[in-house]
Amino acid sequence: MIPEQRFLAVTDDSELWDMFRAGDEIAYTQLIKKYSKILFHYGFRICQDKDFLKDCVQDVFLELWNRRLKISPTQAVKWYLFKAVRLRIFREQSKWNRGEALDENYEFLVEFNIESKMITDLESVELSHKIKQILNALPPRQREIMYLRFYEGVDFDSIAQIMEISKQSVHNLLQKAYKNFRSEWLIALLVFWSKNL
Amino acid sequence: MTNYTNYEVEDFLHDDFFINWVLKGADEHNAFWNDWLLNNPDKKSVVENARRIVSSITVQPLDTTLSDTEVDELVGYIKNQLQHKPQNDNVVALKFNFSKYLKVAAILLAFILVGVLFVKTRQAGGPQLQQQLPGKPGSEYFSIINTSTDSKLIRMSDGSLAVLKPGSGIKYLKSFTKAREVFLDGEAFFEVHKNPAIPFQVHSSNMVVRVLGTSFTVKSQKDKQEFKVIVNTGKVLVYKAKKATDSSSDNQNSVTLIPNQQVTYQLKFKKETLPVPLILSKEIAQKEFTFDNTPFSVIVEKINRVYGVHIEYDKALLGNISLNASLSDRPLDEKVKLICKAVNASCEFIDGRIVISAQNK
Incomplete structure (x- = not known):
């Protein structure tokens, strides 16, 4: 050597x-x-x-x-x-674990946070807390996609390859994830805008 | 370039180019988006909202990490593996080479040594063994209880072995074609024939030890509700037997062990690495079971000591014959067969005993 x-x-x-x-x-x-x-x-x-x-x-x-x-x-x-x-x-x-489809019910360990810069008052604190809870309660695959895209910076094509699903499935799962906190985000953003305009 | 004019907040959150701009903020991204916002002033709040969402999502770093030392160990281990790989093919078992025997040896190379020592609280006697063992009475299972004072060697249908300690009981399927299930009460040492398609499972109390091809020991302190597994080679999974209603596959109820590790169970799992490697772990076994001009009696003694068995043979006749042998990658019964072959003796496995007799000429 x-x-x-x-x-x-x-x-x-x-x-x-x-x-x-x-x-x-x-x-x-x-x-x-x-x-x-x-x-x-x-x-x-x-x-x-x-x-x-x-x-x-x-x-x-x-x-x-x-x-x-x-x-x-x-x-x-x-x-x-x-x-x-x-x-x-x-x-x-x-x-x-023969017979158990493990990649279907695996756990994806991640704790999302909502960055503090956006949190300016009590109302926002509550909202961001709620969003955080929703994010952390997402099913494993959705959490993994969120993690890979927003934390690791993996583009959607590569996520599809890593997780061995189609690119369409990646977007479908992501859409499901967004749907969960859509309303909370909108309120959060409204609060934010009203404070800063 | 994508037409972003009709994009809403969520559409941006599906767009790599947009997300990369927020996360990386490279110059070419900035140039594009600044320009685009100038041309689409009505979209400013949509873009800003999407940008805030992307940038506000952060992740809590993990508490568990690999230290620099562990990374170096990993590098060392990998290099070691790569360097030693070709040499493994050159290990010569014994000096006599019958072509027929070589075939057997080649097949056996696929075996991986597995040892399990199973000790359980004494309160569970022979009768309880019968009770906890499911299955139809008689036909499907062999059931053996060792009432003698020596360990018994059990040879199962797939070539796997168990050394059953005095006062212990074992029950196993006669045929291992569908499942390899063993129920144990007391203490035993297992050598399991590697077969990833059918995991080998040892049930004792409410614990299950699952093996693919490895070597391990299970013990429990007398009078204490403690259960211990020690691994010699390969990988072993230990878990609490699940209730049918319990569908969750959480990690707290199972533990994976690698060589020279042990786990104890007392309400919960406690895993630790042994300070001194076991004799039957791969590296040590290679040294301990390679004999150069060694008397037959010494080799037999070593096997007796390491496996906790008692091999019967004519010491006066065979004891002083010296031989060269490399036995580390053989299961117990093959070790015995090989040394017998070398001294032109024959061996029998009768009723759990190992008997070597010099062949009459």
Whole structure:
């Protein structure tokens, strides 16, 4: 193995990805170091077993290396890895829970907040609290979509790929989510506008 | 470019280009939206509302994270795995190589060692075993209660093994083709034949231990309502038996274990990593069960000690024969068969006993 100290002046993901695909171990190590925490954080929201998850992340990277010759270039390394980890978690879990469609009733652990800048008075505090409650009570898939789009910054195409559903399904689920707090948002925004106009 | 003139708040919340502008605010986004708002002044409040919604949604960071040390360990583990991978194919079992035997060995490589030690509170005696075991009487199950003072070796239909401790009882399906279910009362050590399609399940009290291909130990303190599982190799899932009415699959009622971890159950699960790795964990077993010019008696003693069994053999006749053997990836019965083959002896598994006899010439 090449000495660890060799410095790799590549920070661009897709470049790193190409080097890794060509068999560069330094690039591979850099990918692991860069993404294992991020993947762990995402995975932990699906499954709260730390050791199980570490195993999943390890397996994803091991498989990545073994399959490197078959892997295509990508601009979205992070989303590629997200999908791989998500898939791995469900696949490993389904081995334990045969007969239970786990990805249907999985929990997606996330606590949404409503940022405080908008909250200016008691009325807004109540409203934002209510919106927060509604957000946090959404079904897992809707929560995951909201999380991926608004927190991780994943575009809808990639969300569809990560969650292995159609893009239309992503938008349908999102629409359902919005429907839940539509009225609260509108009031909140009205309150806000009346205060600031 | 999308025509945004008829967009309402929710439409903007379905639009990647818009959301990216709010979240990232790159220059090219700013240029576009500033320009667009100038041309569509009546849309200002709609855009502003949508923008506020997007920007106000935040997420509470997780309490659990990977430390830098854990990331380094992970990197180390992965590299280690990749480096050692090719070498695994070169491990030579024994010096004698009969072609027939090699076939058996190749099949057995797919086996993963599983050990379960099951101790349960003593109050549950033999009779209770019968009571808690569901299923039709007789036909479908084998039922064995060990009333002797030595452990009994149980060989099940799929090749899985159990070392049943004195005073313990076990009941298992005669055929494992649909399910591999074992009911245990007392203490036992299991080696489970890997078969991901049919998980191997050990039921004891109201706990279930589920295995795909791994090695673990279950114990419980006498006189205490405590239940313990210790893992040697692979992965093990432990959970409380669910009531039929309980459809929730929450995580509090189950725990996954990896090698050299144990979990105790006393009202709730407590998981910890063992300070000293187990002998039957993969890395240690490789050292402990690789013998170079070692007397037969020493090898037998080691197997006896690690598995808690008592192998019967003619020590005077066989004890001093030295052999080379790498046995770490074999289940117990194969370990015995291999060393027998090496010294030209034969072995029998009769009524839970392991008997080695020198072959007559």
